[in-house]
Amino acid sequence: xxxxxxxxxxxxxxxxxxxxxxxxxxxxxxxxxxxxxxxxxxxxxxxxxxxxxxxxxxxxxxxxxxxxxxxxxxxxxxxxxxxxxxxxxxxxxxxxxxxxxxxxxxxxxxxxxxxxxxxxxxxxxxxxxxxxxxxxxxxxxxxxxxxxxxxxxxxxxxxxxxxxxxxxxxxxxxxxxxxxxxxxxxxxxxxxxxxxxxxxxxxxxxxxxxxxxxxxxxxxxxxxxxxxxxxxxxxxxxxxxxxxxxxxxxxxxxxxxxxx
Numbered sequence: 001x002x003x004x005x006x007x008x009x010x011x012x013x014x015x016x017x018x019x020x021x022x023x024x025x026x027x028x029x030x031x032x033x034x035x036x037x038x039x040x041x042x043x044x045x046x047x048x049x050x051x052x053x054x055x056x057x058x059x060x061x062x063x064x065x066x067x068x069x070x071x072x073x074x075x076x077x078x079x080x081x082x083x084x085x086x087x088x089x090x091x092x093x094x095x096x097x098x099x100x101x102x103x104x105x106x107x108x109x110x111x112x113x114x115x116x117x118x119x120x121x122x123x124x125x126x127x128x129x130x131x132x133x134x135x136x137x138x139x140x141x142x143x144x145x146x147x148x149x150x151x152x153x154x155x156x157x158x159x160x161x162x163x164x165x166x167x168x169x170x171x172x173x174x175x176x177x178x179x180x181x182x183x184x185x186x187x188x189x190x191x192x193x194x195x196x197x198x199x200x201x202x203x204x205x206x207x208x209x210x211x212x213x214x215x216x217x218x219x220x221x222x223x224x225x226x227x228x229x230x231x232x233x234x235x236x237x238x239x240x241x242x243x244x245x246x247x248x249x250x251x252x253x254x255x256x257x258x259x260x
Contacts, residue, residue: 032136033046034182035246037087049063070136074086079213080097080215093140103230105207105210105229106208108181110141111180112199113187115174115196118174125148131154132155132175134156134158135164135176161182162190185250
């Protein structure tokens with residue numbers, strides 16, 4: 001075999017390895033939850049996309065980030081296998097179409113945000129039955145909360161967190177249920193939000209997890225996904241990325257709009 005023949009044979013031998021290394025998966029994000037996920041106007045940033053890229057990069061995948069119009073669209077596309085991965089809370093309904101990591105990415109405390117000019121009494125979930133609340137399309141804070149919403153029908157659904165908090169500022173709704181860390185960041189930057197506060201009692205504690213579509217080939221690699229996630233948690237990487245994302249988000253807000 002001449003030199004050219006040997007070179008062609010080597011290329012053919014390496015081709016499958018290159019194909020495997022370049023295999024692409026689709027990750028869906030709705031970047032309105034800083035510091036977990038947010039957009040600087042050019043790209044999706046935050047803990048969630050960073051974890052997904054690092055995690056699946058270690059497993060040999062290239063990650064394509066897909067941004068849709070609302071969170072409900074991400075959930076539907078994951079259920080239908082249009083995307084491979086999302087980060088979400090586990091619910092019985094979602095478990096039917098997705099496999100969730102056993103290792104959580106992040107513990108999140110869900111708080112009730114109110115306008116102190118319009119006091120809300122809250123010690124337990126049923127206390128909210130007499131008030132009007134706001135949620136983003138597709139949001140779920142556990143089975144008990146979902147049943148409460150279906151039973152009382154006192155929720156106004158929107159697609160944008162800024163719109164939701166704007167309604168709370170203007171008194172059009174009485175409360176918002178929101179992850180405490182994310183809600184505080186919104187309150188810090190919104191004009192007129194001086195009277196928006198998070199009540200001390202937590203509505204619930206949830207865990208953000210990697211969710212893989214049951215129609216994705218990735219579902220066979222859940223043990224590896226959990227093992228890699230555990231290594232990242234043990235190394236302190238996820239906590240470090242969360243802190244860095246929060247600092248970066250606050251720094252971005254200090255910039256003029258055109259410089260972001």
